[in-house]
Amino acid sequence: MSxxxxxxxxxxxxxxxxxxxxxxxxxxDRGDPAERSSNHETASGGGLRSRLPSRPSFSRxxxxxxRFTIRGLGLSLVVSIVAFVAASLVVxxxxxxxxVGIFVAAFGLGLVGHGHYLELAVAGAGTAAAGxxxxxxxxxxxxxxxxxxxxxxxxxxxxxAVLGCYFGRDLHDGLTRGV
Numbered sequence: 001m002s003x004x005x006x007x008x009x010x011x012x013x014x015x016x017x018x019x020x021x022x023x024x025x026x027x028x029d030r031g032d033p034a035e036r037s038s039n040h041e042t043a044s045g046g047g048l049r050s051r052l053p054s055r056p057s058f059s060r061x062x063x064x065x066x067r068f069t070i071r072g073l074g075l076s077l078v079v080s081i082v083a084f085v086a087a088s089l090v091v092x093x094x095x096x097x098x099x100v101g102i103f104v105a106a107f108g109l110g111l112v113g114h115g116h117y118l119e120l121a122v123a124g125a126g127t128a129a130a131g132x133x134x135x136x137x138x139x140x141x142x143x144x145x146x147x148x149x150x151x152x153x154x155x156x157x158x159x160x161a162v163l164g165c166y167f168g169r170d171l172h173d174g175l176t177r178g179v
Contacts, residue, residue, distance in 0.1 A: 068118050075114065076123035079105045080161065084127050088135075095153065098131045102157050103164040110168020120161040128157020 080102050087101025088094075102124045109115035132153025133140055140146045 067116055072114070072116055072119040073122060076106075076109065076116075076119045076161075077126065079109060080120075080123045080127040080157075084131050088131070095128075095132055095135060095156075098135075099128060099156055099160045102127060103160040106161040106164030107168040110165040110170075111172050113169075113172055115165040115168055117162055117165055120165045121158050124161025124164075125154040125158040128160070129154035131157075 083101035083105035084098040085101075087097045087104070091097040091100070093100075106115060106120045106124060109120065129150040130153075132149050133146065136145075136149055140149050
């Protein structure tokens, strides 16, 4: 080989490109860590796009549906009514005592493992709405406040039942979980 063949061969190599890549890597090693990680991700082909699946998946994970049964609703309704009446008779605080009774009933059902949010919410709302209307029957009839009283009582009963069920299930879970 002659000297001209070697020069010709060397001239095909992009020396400027090689030097610029070496200088960029030196700069990224000396730069801040955020810049270095972004340079390494783009240089190695990594990054967010490489971690994404190639095709979007439209299948939804199967979520358990709430178990709403007539038997569970009946049990929740009976326990809520008994607790509402018992608390109203024992503690003379008006409607607040009935809400405490609904809370205790939902707590108890959640604690023993029979409490389901949807059933207890319906039972608590219905019991509190009916109890509020019956306790304020004269005012509801004279002042035409039947719907607002039922709405306020039902909402309060719903909240009492859901919170009671939540705390009961939480205590049940804490007692039955292994340490």
